[in-house]
Amino acid sequence: MTDSEENQSQTMMAVLGLRGLIIDGTLAPGARVAEPLIVERFNVSRTPARAALSQLAEEGLLTRRKTSGYEVKAYTEKDVYQAIEMRGLLEGMAARIAAENDVSPGLLGKMNAVVEQLDDVVARLSSDSEQTEYVHLNNQFHKLLLEASDSDMLTMSLDRMRALPFGSPNAFVESLSLNHVAVKRVLIMAQEQHRAIVESIRYGHGARAEALAREHSFCAARYLNLLRAKDEPIPWIARPSKRA
Structure with a gap:
């Protein structure tokens, strides 16, 4: 060497x-x-x-x-909420472009397979091992969504966003106890959004795919709100803001 x-x-x-x-x-x-x-x-x-x-x-x-x-670097909650919104804009664009593209049946099949595996994990969420499964599959879904967009520019932009400690789709999932009823509710909603995003891409509904992916990103904001309600420490935030 x-x-x-x-x-x-x-x-x-x-x-x-x-x-x-x-x-x-x-x-x-x-x-x-x-x-x-x-x-x-x-x-x-x-x-x-x-x-x-x-x-x-x-x-x-x-x-x-x-x-x-x-x-x-110390971040504020305002920074984190804005980063979540920015990721939503980028992933929404990825979903729209994917819907407008001729995504291969093979890639759509992979996305469907991940959604089906997530169905099984979400249905039995109650332990740390299942939480790990969810995180792994959720990462896979978001990578496949980006692959479906076939956009180098989006890939580079999202890679930079995900380099931030709170930029990952799983940033707050890993900080929460999955036997918490409110957490399960958010995860179930997120899973329905996964399914709807894939359906929108399959049928070429670009505007719907974009709106769903943008809304999906706000699941991270809901997790953050749950952490704040439980007074859980968030390592990357120096001081809580006054935002309700």
Whole structure:
């Protein structure tokens, strides 16, 4: 392996490791992050450490300190709600384009298969293992939706959005107890939206597909509201806003 390849490999290791510490809340908003921490924690050299810091700052997970170095970026609830809405706009566009495209029967079949598997998981939701199944299948559905749009620009835009700790469709599902009645209600509604999105794409109903996908994104806002109602900590938000 050349020096350049070794640096690239170490940079990726540092990026993934540091991103994980931020997303799971190990590094809280405002926590200082410097090169020595990355070098020691991930056993990389200083050049990949600097590159990792720069990349995560570009992704929006870190921000430059007024003096020197970086710190974990703090977000407000307003930021999170706006990010959810932005993801909805992008996924709505993906659904509309998919409906307007001639999506292959094979791809539609994959989407149907995921919906059917989700039906089974949602019907028996009561444990952490089933929660993991739901998260995995939900991720699959959203990846297939993007694949159906066949849009490189949407893929790049959504990839940047999902790099944020709360940008994933599953961002708040993993923070909630699935035996909570209100959570199940949201998940059941989300599953019906999955089914309706696929049907709209199959029959070429672009406007309906877009509206459904945009509304579907707001399930994340409903999960966030449930966390707030239970006074659960949200790692990426420094202070709760006054928004009701």
